[in-house]
Amino acid sequence: MLKTRFWAAAAVSIAIIIGCLTGVPQIWMQGTNWGFAVRAGEARPQIPVQIPVKKPDAEQKKQQQQANEGVTHVNVNLVRLYVTVRDHHGAIIQNLEKKDFRVFEDGKEQTISFFSKDMTDPITLAMLLDTSGSEEDFLGAEKETASRFLRDILRKDDLAMLVSFDTQTNLLADFTDNQQILDAALQKAEINAPVSLGPTNLNQQGTVLYDAIYQVCLDKLPSETGRKALIILTDAQDEGSNHSVQDAILAAQQANAVVHVLLVADPQYAFSIGYIGRSIAQEMATQTGGRVIAVRNDNDLDKAFEQISQELRSQYVIAYYPTNTAANGAFRKIKVETTTQGLRVLTRQGYYAPGRSAR
Numbered sequence: 001m002l003k004t005r006f007w008a009a010a011a012v013s014i015a016i017i018i019g020c021l022t023g024v025p026q027i028w029m030q031g032t033n034w035g036f037a038v039r040a041g042e043a044r045p046q047i048p049v050q051i052p053v054k055k056p057d058a059e060q061k062k063q064q065q066q067a068n069e070g071v072t073h074v075n076v077n078l079v080r081l082y083v084t085v086r087d088h089h090g091a092i093i094q095n096l097e098k099k100d101f102r103v104f105e106d107g108k109e110q111t112i113s114f115f116s117k118d119m120t121d122p123i124t125l126a127m128l129l130d131t132s133g134s135e136e137d138f139l140g141a142e143k144e145t146a147s148r149f150l151r152d153i154l155r156k157d158d159l160a161m162l163v164s165f166d167t168q169t170n171l172l173a174d175f176t177d178n179q180q181i182l183d184a185a186l187q188k189a190e191i192n193a194p195v196s197l198g199p200t201n202l203n204q205q206g207t208v209l210y211d212a213i214y215q216v217c218l219d220k221l222p223s224e225t226g227r228k229a230l231i232i233l234t235d236a237q238d239e240g241s242n243h244s245v246q247d248a249i250l251a252a253q254q255a256n257a258v259v260h261v262l263l264v265a266d267p268q269y270a271f272s273i274g275y276i277g278r279s280i281a282q283e284m285a286t287q288t289g290g291r292v293i294a295v296r297n298d299n300d301l302d303k304a305f306e307q308i309s310q311e312l313r314s315q316y317v318i319a320y321y322p323t324n325t326a327a328n329g330a331f332r333k334i335k336v337e338t339t340t341q342g343l344r345v346l347t348r349q350g351y352y353a354p355g356r357s358a359r
Contacts, residue, residue: 077325077354078113079105082121082227082258082289083316083336084346092314093343104335105322114319122157122226123312124175125150126216126257129189130234130264132166132207136191138264141298142233143186149305150182153312161220165212166192167240175224206239210248213259213284214241217251227315228257229290231308235265236277236284245280249287253331254352260290262304267296289348318347329355 081103085093098115127146131139150160154177162172162185170192173185213230221228230252238245252259261281281292291311293304322332333350 077322077327078319079322079334079351080114080256080317080319081334081336081347083318084311084314085316085338086344086346088342088344092310094314096316096338096340100339101316101318102337102339103318103320104337105320105324105332107333108323110320110322112318112320114317116317119313119315119317121317122159123153123155124158124221124224124226124228125153125160126220126228126230127160127162128212128216128230128232128234129162129164129172129186130166130207130209130232131164131170131189131191132239133191134207134235134237134266135233135264137266138233138295139189139191141301142264143189145298145301145305146233147183147186149309151179153309154179157226159224161216162186162189163212163216164189164192165208167206167208168192169208169212169215175220207234207237208241209234209236209238210241210243210245213248214243214251217248217255217257221255221257227312228255229312230257230259231262232259233262233264233295234277234281235275236261236263236281237265237275238280245283249284250352252284252288253348253350256348256351257288258290258348259284259288260308261285261292262295262301262308263292264295264301287349289346291346324353327354329353 083101085096087093094117096117098112101112101115103110103112127150129135129139129142129146135142154160157177159175159177160173160182161175162182164170164172172188173181176182209232213232216230249259261284263278263281265275265277278292278294284290285292291308293300293307295301295304318336324332330353331350332353334348336345336347338345
């Protein structure tokens with residue numbers, strides 16, 4: 001009996017070591033449960049990964065108690081907006097002042113409490129790569145271009161994470177500023193589904209796009225600060241998610257995250273009956289203040305990343321305290337205008353007041 005227990009424990013230990021050494025992407029289970037990713041036909045060891053939590057020592061607790069003494073805590077809902085302004089040619093406008101903007105919430109004008117065009121806020125990026133069969137011809141170029149983009153965009157205090165999704169959601173790299181870790185993680189991304197028969201093949205489970213967005217926004221982004229953006233390389237054709245596109249949008253809105261979609265679609269599928277990826281991508285981007293950029297070749301991919309990079313570094317920060325202080329969880333519509341005619345303003349279209357959860 002003792003020998004049996006010994007060898008069972010040893011087998012589990014060896015499985016853990018092999019999983020760590022092989023660098024296999026982790027399957028993302030909602031609620032931050034983790035397991036080792038496996039391919040079809042392989043057994044999946046159910047070994048939970050525990051993330052240690054550093055507890056404050058006695059001195060830290062004492063300092064925290066002293067800091068809290070005499071302080072009245074008030075739940076103040078400061079609404080923070082990241083705003084991009086373009087002219088009718090599409091060029092980004094960077095010389096506007098506070099007086100050039102007007103902000104409305106549910107049709108009522110709000111007083112701008114904070115304004116800045118000095119983009120010092122850190123960027124938190126979640127890059128999602130579609131690794132379903134329909135992306136087989138594009139994945140190599142996507143990984144190479146994404147690596148260059150991350151090297152160019154990330155600065156001090158910025159963080160990025162990498163996720164791939166196909167019939168499941170895989171965490172390739174958690175938030176980090178280490179370019180070597182991100183480059184290595186990108187190389188883990190690989191096609192994990194047979195090339196599908198296109199969006200008309202409704203019986204085949206395919207791309208769980210909505211689930212991937214939902215999980216990133218609920219499990220990863222809420223604890224991050226600063227500007228939060230999802231950059232998704234996909235044809236936006238979901239074929240198997242448990243969540244809806246409305247669930248995904250809601251999760252992004254509650255995380256205050258912008259969704260940018262680089263629409264990488266094989267022409268064979270993009271013009272077939274049943275393809276709705278373009279309209280889905282546009283809805284997600286519009287509702288969160290992001291953009292959709294069509295990508296047809298490697299050159300388009302480079303230009304798309306350049307546009308996203310420029311936009312992230314050329315935003316105004318506008319913040320206000322809403323006149324509606326009700327904590328009822330309701331959705332509040334936001335509209336930002338400029339006093340200059342002919343300019344187009346891009347920002348999120350609203351937010352949910354405190355008191356609502358997307359779970």
